Amino acid sequence: MENEICCRQVSMVRNTVSGGRRQILKHICARFPAGSISEVNGPNGAGKSTLLYVMAGLLRPTEGEVLWNEAPVSRWSAGHRDRWRRQVGIVFQDLHLLEDVTALENVMVPLIPRGLSVGELRRKAFSAMERIGAADLASLPVARMSGGQRQRIAIARSVVNTPALLLADEPAAHQDRQGKDLLRVLFSDLKQQGVTIVVAGGREPALYNDGRTDFSFEMENGELKGPS
Amino acid sequence: MKRYRVENVLLWAAREILRRPSDAVMTGICLAVITAMMATVLLLSHAVSDTAGRILSVSPDLVVRRIDAGGWTSIPVDEGMSCIRTVPGVLTVRPRIWGAARTEQGPVTVVGAGSDFQLAAAGGGKILPPEPGRAVVGPGIEAVDGRLLISLGAAGPVAFAVAGRLPDETAMAAYDLVILDPSDAARVLGIAPGFASDLAVEVFHAAEAEVLAPELAQALPWPVRIITRAEAAKNYSGAVLRRGSLAALALLPAVLAVLVLVVVTVRERAFRAKTVGLFKALGWQTSDVFLVHLFESAMTAIPSVLLGLAAGYGLVFFPGASWPSRLLFGWQRQAPGLFLDPAGALAVLAEIGALILIPYLAAAAGPSLRASLADPQDLLEEGR
Numbered sequence: 169m170e171n172e173i174c175c176r177q178v179s180m181v182r183n184t185v186s187g188g189r190r191q192i193l194k195h196i197c198a199r200f201p202a203g204s205i206s207e208v209n210g211p212n213g214a215g216k217s218t219l220l221y222v223m224a225g226l227l228r229p230t231e232g233e234v235l236w237n238e239a240p241v242s243r244w245s246a247g248h249r250d251r252w253r254r255q256v257g258i259v260f261q262d263l264h265l266l267e268d269v270t271a272l273e274n275v276m277v278p279l280i281p282r283g284l285s286v287g288e289l290r291r292k293a294f295s296a297m298e299r300i301g302a303a304d305l306a307s308l309p310v311a312r313m314s315g316g317q318r319q320r321i322a323i324a325r326s327v328v329n330t331p332a333l334l335l336a337d338e339p340a341a342h343q344d345r346q347g348k349d350l351l352r353v354l355f356s357d358l359k360q361q362g363v364t365i366v367v368a369g370g371r372e373p374a375l376y377n378d379g380r381t382d383f384s385f386e387m388e389n390g391e392l393k394g395p396s
Numbered sequence: 397m398k399r400y401r402v403e404n405v406l407l408w409a410a411r412e413i414l415r416r417p418s419d420a421v422m423t424g425i426c427l428a429v430i431t432a433m434m435a436t437v438l439l440l441s442h443a444v445s446d447t448a449g450r451i452l453s454v455s456p457d458l459v460v461r462r463i464d465a466g467g468w469t470s471i472p473v474d475e476g477m478s479c480i481r482t483v484p485g486v487l488t489v490r491p492r493i494w495g496a497a498r499t500e501q502g503p504v505t506v507v508g509a510g511s512d513f514q515l516a517a518a519g520g521g522k523i524l525p526p527e528p529g530r531a532v533v534g535p536g537i538e539a540v541d542g543r544l545l546i547s548l549g550a551a552g553p554v555a556f557a558v559a560g561r562l563p564d565e566t567a568m569a570a571y572d573l574v575i576l577d578p579s580d581a582a583r584v585l586g587i588a589p590g591f592a593s594d595l596a597v598e599v600f601h602a603a604e605a606e607v608l609a610p611e612l613a614q615a616l617p618w619p620v621r622i623i624t625r626a627e628a629a630k631n632y633s634g635a636v637l638r639r640g641s642l643a644a645l646a647l648l649p650a651v652l653a654v655l656v657l658v659v660v661t662v663r664e665r666a667f668r669a670k671t672v673g674l675f676k677a678l679g680w681q682t683s684d685v686f687l688v689h690l691f692e693s694a695m696t697a698i699p700s701v702l703l704g705l706a707a708g709y710g711l712v713f714f715p716g717a718s719w720p721s722r723l724l725f726g727w728q729r730q731a732p733g734l735f736l737d738p739a740g741a742l743a744v745l746a747e748i749g750a751l752i753l754i755p756y757l758a759a760a761a762g763p764s765l766r767a768s769l770a771d772p773q774d775l776l777e778e779g780r
Binding site for chain 2: 221224226227228246247250251253254256258260262264266268269273277278280281282283284285286289325329
């Protein structure tokens with residue numbers, strides 16, 4: 169199946185600040201079909217972000233595996249995962265923007281090593297910003313932006329490389345109603361194009377509180393329940 | 397599709413420099429200063445060695461000097477030449493009159509020049525052998541009212557009219573030289589008629605000079621010391637470089653400065669782990685990250701090193717740069733007129749590259765390779 173991602177018995181144990189070890193993910197089994205929107209909700213510290221990072225190949229699971237179209241991505245070498253990640257869009261909870269460059273340059277970052285001309289880079293980045301209603305922010309340094317504006321830049325950056333898989337960690341946390349509407353339209357468009365979307369939310373669904381997602385999961389203490 | 401990858405990475409590297417312009421400027425200044433220090437010392441030692449080689453390439457294959465219990469002594473010309481001519485392999489023998497004499501300005505080297513002496517003058521003319529009572533002087537000797545007084549010990553000083561001056565570029569060989577008519581030179585140096593300071597010998601094959609030396613010693617009826625051209629070259633550059641060995645101490649702080657710069661750069665780049673993690677999370681490969689760091693470092697380091705090399709070159713070779721001669725020879729004003737052959741210049745470039753450029757580029761780009769082994773999320777969490 170194209171653009172399908174599965175977690176098979178995924179567990180994650182990480183070191184804590186106090187020097188101990190804590191199990192963050194416990195035997196997660198889930199399937200996210202191609203062209204679907206799934207939402208993972210749960211309280212802070214439930215392990216939602218870690219699950220997204222494991223699915224994106226940013227962390228290796230301690231046990232189990234992540235499969236992308238049946239291929240065990242999580243077992244691949246770092247170099248292979250780097251290459252595969254080119255088809256993954258990520259919105260980080262912390263955004264991770266480069267503060268001292270412009271919004272347009274931030275959005276261009278994933279495209280730089282792709283071999284496009286500078287004109288094409290700018291056009292694609294500008295187009296991604298237009299999709300999320302952030303085109304007017306293109307020339308502003310990120311450091312001068314509000315939380316909501318910064319989040320839109322991070323979202324534009326995640327879709328600029330036309331991903332096959334989009335993993336968004338609380339993408340609506342700083343968005344007003346208009347911003348959330350734009351985000352829903354963007355995700356719907358991407359879904360129409362066959363993109364698999366996984367959105368992590370808070371305790372209550374922030375983006376799809378009307379139940380319009382394809383799959384909804386609940387996460388608590390590293391355990392995933394659902395879909396419903 | 398991959399056509400513009402390197403260009404884009406290069407542009408991003410330039411953007412990274414502009415993100416931290418003060419860092420780049422400070423690093424550039426440090427590299428330029430360190431390079432200038434190292435280049436000055438290295439260029440000077442190569443130039444002295446090359447110049448000495450050039451001067452001595454026109455010296456005789458062998459020089460025969462007579463010795464006795466008191467040291468050097470003059471050699472009977474006719475007897476010495478006839479003995480030397482009996483040795484197979486000898487091409488020509490000629491007597492030379494030279495030695496140290498005292499003037500008002502201090503000790504000078506007096507040389508007697510025969511009718512075969514001719515030297516190109518600075519203005520394009522020729523300097524001919526001086527007539528009796530006249531002198532041609534080296535660049536380091538000042539004539540007072542066009543005259544030079546040379547002491548003859550108890551007999552008092554004798555005055556010579558200065559008829560010519562050797563060009564400045566001969567300073568390395570002729571700084572304190574006074575060229576006189578051979579009879580004047582012999583009188584000044586106390587050498588009796590029919591005697592010479594030494595005998596200059598040319599042989600058929602220069603490579604055989606060392607083999608001929610013991611045969612010449614056997615052919616002569618007095619104890620002699622025979623110096624080959626290679627020995628003379630070694631003695632000359634060795635003596636000069638010994639005097640300049642203090643300059644080599646400048647290399648020590650320069651090397652330490654490179655080490656400090658390398659350590660600071662490695663630490664600074666390690667702090668950038670978060671950016672490396674972000675780039676990798678956004679689909680960059682290790683080679684892309686490595687290239688950005690390499691280009692960024694090269695864009696700072698290469699112009700700085702070139703600037704430092706130019707400064708070092710200027711300090712050693714700029715017309716009028718007199719400090720090398722003050723350091724090496726104790727001359728007060730005269731530039732040494734140093735020469736550097738292309739191979740020597742390339743050697744200096746290679747040494748600078750090995751000592752500064754390669755360690756700096758490795759320190760700047762290396763951490764990106766190390767970071768490639770870590771998971772991007774770990775880098776995002778650990779970096780600033």
